Amino acid sequence: MRVVLTSIFIVLFSQPVMAQSNLDRFKIPLFTAESLDVNDLGFGKEDTQSNFKLQKDLEERTRMLQNHQLWGLVSVAAMGAALLSGGEGNLPPEHPFLAGLALGTYSVSAYYALAAPDRPEGASYGQLNLHRWLAWIHLPGMILTPVAGYLAAKQYEKNEPLTGLAAQHKNIAGITAITLAISAALVTFEF
Amino acid sequence: MKFLMFSLFLFLCLPVWSSQYALEKSHINYTVKYTFKTVHAKTEKARGKGVCEKGSCQFLVAVPVKEFNSGDSSRDVRTLEVTKAALHPLVKFNVTVPEGNLKSDFKSDVEVELAGVKQTLKDIPFTVKKDGNQFSVSSKFAIQLTKFKIERPKLLTIPIDDxxxxxxxxxWSVK
Known part of the structure; x- marks a missing residue:
């Protein structure tokens, strides 16, 4: 009886202090239902600490990419209208205006994409990859199209047959418009 | 001498009488529904622990929001933004259940912490399968984004399902 009572006494009064130091020595964490915490799960600091700058960057990124999307859609519409207004031989007066509108809105859209804060670490995947890859086609296309258009207009004025880059104005514009439309669709129907 | 040995035995062994569980592997999948589309995101990077004491067991599972992959990095970054993952990087699940209930399927409340907001989901069913020293636990439940003060992303001005x-x-394995 004395053994049992003494044992209970030891267990009840020695454990909280002694057991903790004992366990610390053997690196065995003592968890209790009250103390179970995410810090016990072994996450790194980057997974548990708040990062106010990152949150601000994420919000800014969303705002800028929404603008990128909006201006990109306007650019697709203007590009489509410019394509439809283009003619053979006689240059319709609205064509340069619509082409200029497409170039201007495209530039604004590109600015928002390039100026948006970078995404957090890690490679991009999914439709965003294709969206980015298509920029390697429509960006040069958007630069070449007005140059080729200007050359074509000059050659038309002189009643010369279209040659060189000028002869490719329509093709370059068509490819640019198609890739731009696909690129916009990839991110428009995504949330 | 016997008395001393017995006391020493009790002294050394009692701290580990409270059983502990470690999460060995997990699969968490969430589904976002939209009028024209359904998206699944998954992760296997959750960490968890469980401890049973005085007949009650507490299980804590946590996973960084950034570890969920929905197949599109743009969407996943947007998820980080709307869930305020930079401020509250982890989504946490907390379950407290009587120890005896672990032997078979049980129902329990689940406290979910997401975007810095805690919500308790009532009477969530759990399926338990024991296999030697390990046991598998699975469950299905749903959260409402608005209850976690999460602004729902929109597509063509229509927000995703709440x-x-x-x-x-x-x-889980018993430690």
């Missing part, structure tokens, strides 16, 4: 079903499977 309800997000979560599918959870896990394997």
């Amino acid at each position: 309800e997000v079903p979560i599918d959870f499977t896990s394997t």
Whole structure:
């Protein structure tokens, strides 16, 4: 009886202090239902600490990419209208205006994409990859199209047959418009 | 002498009488529904622990929001933004259940912490399968984004569904 009572006494009064130091020595964490915490799960600091700058960057990124999307859609519409207004031989007066509108809105859209804060670490995947890859086609296309258009207009004025880059104005514009439309669709129907 | 040995035995062994569980592997899947589209995101990077004491067991599972992969990095970054993952990087699930209930399927409340907001989901069913020293636990439940003060992303001005079903499977081992 004395053994049992003494044992209970030891267990009840020695454990909280002694057991903790004992366990610390053997690196065995003592968890209790009250103390179970995410810090016990072994996450790194980057997974548990708040990062106010990152949150601000994420919000800014969303705002800028929404603008990128909006201006990109306007650019697709203007590009489509410019394509439809283009003619053979006689240059319709609205064509340069619509082409200029497409170039201007495209530039604004590109600015928002390039100026948006970078995404957090890690490679991009999914439709965003294709969206980015298509920029390697429509960006040069958007630069070449007005140059080729200007050359074509000059050659038309002189009643010369279209040659060189000028002869490719329509093709370059068509490819640019198609890739731009696909690129916009990839991110428009995504949330 | 016997008395001393017995006392020493009790002294050394009692701290580990409270059984502990470690999450060996897990699969958490959430589904986002939209009028024209359904998206699944998954992760296997959750960490968890469980401890049983005085007949009651507490299980804590946590996973960084950034570890969920929905197949599109743009969407996943947007998820980080709307869930304020930079401020509250982890989504946490907390379950307290009587120890005896672990032997078979049980129902329990689940406290979910997401975007810095805690919500308790009532009477969530859990399926338990024991296999030697390990046991698997799975469950399905749903959270409402608005209850976590999460602004729902929109597509063509229509927001995604408020309800997000979560599918959870896990394997635990007794330590």
